[in-house]
Amino acid sequence: MTNHAPKRHETVPRIVPRVVAQPANKRKRRNTHRGVYILKPEPPKNPYYRLRYRDPDTGKTLKPRIPDSYVGTVELRNDYAQLKYDELQSRKREIRGGAEPRRHVDGSLKDAVESYFTGFGMRRREGTQRAYRRGANAFLRWCALPAVGIRSCRQLTPSALRAYAAYAAGLKLDNGATRAATTVNRDFRWLSPVLNELARAGRVALTHEQIKASLRPLRESKVKKPFLRSPQLRAVLDAARDYDRDANNGPLAGRLRQTLLFVLLTGARPKEALAIGWDDLVTDDDGNLQIRVRAEFAKTGVERRIPVKHSPLLQHLVSKPGGRTGSILGGTADALDKARWLLAEKHGAPDFDCKALRRTCGSYLASAAGINGNASVFMTAMMLGHSITTAQKYYYGAVAVPPEASTLEAAMKLEITPADCRPL
Numbered sequence: 389m390t391n392h393a394p395k396r397h398e399t400v401p402r403i404v405p406r407v408v409a410q411p412a413n414k415r416k417r418r419n420t421h422r423g424v425y426i427l428k429p430e431p432p433k434n435p436y437y438r439l440r441y442r443d444p445d446t447g448k449t450l451k452p453r454i455p456d457s458y459v460g461t462v463e464l465r466n467d468y469a470q471l472k473y474d475e476l477q478s479r480k481r482e483i484r485g486g487a488e489p490r491r492h493v494d495g496s497l498k499d500a501v502e503s504y505f506t507g508f509g510m511r512r513r514e515g516t517q518r519a520y521r522r523g524a525n526a527f528l529r530w531c532a533l534p535a536v537g538i539r540s541c542r543q544l545t546p547s548a549l550r551a552y553a554a555y556a557a558g559l560k561l562d563n564g565a566t567r568a569a570t571t572v573n574r575d576f577r578w579l580s581p582v583l584n585e586l587a588r589a590g591r592v593a594l595t596h597e598q599i600k601a602s603l604r605p606l607r608e609s610k611v612k613k614p615f616l617r618s619p620q621l622r623a624v625l626d627a628a629r630d631y632d633r634d635a636n637n638g639p640l641a642g643r644l645r646q647t648l649l650f651v652l653l654t655g656a657r658p659k660e661a662l663a664i665g666w667d668d669l670v671t672d673d674d675g676n677l678q679i680r681v682r683a684e685f686a687k688t689g690v691e692r693r694i695p696v697k698h699s700p701l702l703q704h705l706v707s708k709p710g711g712r713t714g715s716i717l718g719g720t721a722d723a724l725d726k727a728r729w730l731l732a733e734k735h736g737a738p739d740f741d742c743k744a745l746r747r748t749c750g751s752y753l754a755s756a757a758g759i760n761g762n763a764s765v766f767m768t769a770m771m772l773g774h775s776i777t778t779a780q781k782y783y784y785g786a787v788a789v790p791p792e793a794s795t796l797e798a799a800m801k802l803e804i805t806p807a808d809c810r811p812l
Contacts, residue, residue, distance in 0.1 A: 419466060421473035426465050427451065437465060439472055444480045445489040445590065452597045497541050498528055500591040504582050508589075513689065523578025530555055541592045549583075549594070549602035557606060569606035576603040615747040615786065618801040620738045624648065625804065627737035631730065638730050639723035646705055646812050647717050647724070649804075651742050653702040653796055654694050655749035655772045658721055658742040660685050666712045677703065681773070692773050698759050699796040704806035716812055746772065747782075749796070754783035756799040758791050 427438040437454040458468035483489055501524050509517055530552050531538040538548060557572050580603055587594045616624065628645040631638075640647055651661045663685035670680050676697055683691040696702045706716065724742065731737035753759065754768040769779035793799040 419469070421466070421469040424469045424473045424476065426454075426469055439469060441472065441476060444476055444483055450595065452595050453601050455597060455600060495541055497531060497538060497544060500541050500586055501528060501582060503591070504585055508585050509582070519578050520582055523575050524582050526556070526575055527552060527579050544592050544594065546594065546598045546602050549599065553603055569608045573605040573608065576605055579603065613747055613782070614744065615751045616738070616740055616744055617787070620740070621652075621748065621800055621802060624731065624737050624740060625802070627731045627735035630735050631727070638727055640719050640727045643812065644727050646809060647719065648745065649701065649809065650705055650717060650812065652745040652749055653699045653705075654679060655746050655753070656681060656694065657687055657746060658724060660687070662715060662717055662719060662721060662724070664716050665714055666709045666716055669706055669709055679706070686773060688773050690773070692770065694771050698753065701797050701802075701804060701806055701809065704809065705812050708811045748800070750779065750783040751786040752789060752799045753796060754779055755785055755787050756789040756793055756796070758789070758794045759796065759799065
């Protein structure tokens with residue numbers, strides 16, 4: 389029998405476990421917006437978060453400020469950087485596809501602003517164009533001041549825009565009082581779209597973020613605009629009844645009361661109410677009567693329909709179309725303004741305007757749970773052409789309405805029945 393025991397000079401081989409080489413961990417990318425860097429605040433010169441990236445059109449490195457709505461957390465800042473990255477990548481693809489890079493033209497700033505109104509601005513409604521031109525003209529007057537001297541587009545920088553914002557906020561009225569924050573913010577709202585379009589077209593070396601940060605709105609006092617209470621409404625309508633007794637009183641004599649009731653109960657804007665025709669009396673799928681506000685006359689450019697079931701008096705006012713054509717009210721804005729002035733001057737009516745009638749309608753309709761129930765805010769927004777947020781903010785709860793009031797005239801306590809008022 390063979391002895392297989394190892395001899396003294398022999399060594400037993402050790403069994404070494406096989407070590408499998410593990411692949412080296414790849415470095416994880418910390419973000420997905422390569423080339424767009426978030427810069428931390430560097431007070432006192434730059435006490436806010438900024439981005440740094442290379443503009444694909446000009447090749448320059450830009451460091452715009454991150455908007456306040458995106459600086460709250462790391463996630464928000466990364467989200468904004470990702471949005472900018474996607475925007476830059478989209479622009480790079482356009483350039484690779486043959487698009488011409490946008491070059492900042494060193495031309496006249498006045499000519500650049502004028503090019504907006506003869507080009508892209510022509511798409512706006514006439515009233516919007518007039519408002520934007522007022523805002524742009526105020527800005528150009530500031531640029532032409534000897535102490536400012538901004539003539540070319542290249543001179544328009546974020547610091548110059550901030551200087552204009554400070555100048556506009558400090559302007560004085562003729563009586564020496566400082567302009568209201570609402571007025572200053574209105575001028576900023578009119579100017580911003582013009583500058584944003586010029587920036588998009590490459591006419592000025594500004595970004596949307598820079599324009600927004602430079603023309604930052606002032607804090608406004610959130611005071612609800614006044615509307616007419618029930619005693620004031622009755623005083624206005626009583627004065628209109630006295631006005632209508634004499635057909636020679638002035639414009640709209642003989643039908644001013646019905647006209648004011650129509651504006652009040654529809655909640656339409658004055659120009660919208662005057663443009664509503666007899667052919668705009670339509671019905672829904674259930675046969676309920678509605679009043680159509682056409683898109684070409686609506687301020688928002690969107691057609692809407694005003695139901696009349698909330699007001700028997702409104703139904704009575706439009707109850708006799710009889711194949712008639714043309715405008716239901718048959719007047720003009722100037723005639724309505726003059727008649728309103730005569731009511732106050734000669735018949736002792738409280739001071740009001742047609743917009744106050746619209747606010748009155750919205751305030752009572754949104755606050756009357758007996759008319760539309762829990763949908764009062766929604767129905768008010770739909771009827772007046774507002775967003776639900778606006779109706780909730782300005783109209784809901786503005787006045788206490790008895791829960792048993794099931795019609796708009798009952799909520800307003802008008803004490804007028806169809807028998808007391810002739811139809812239009």
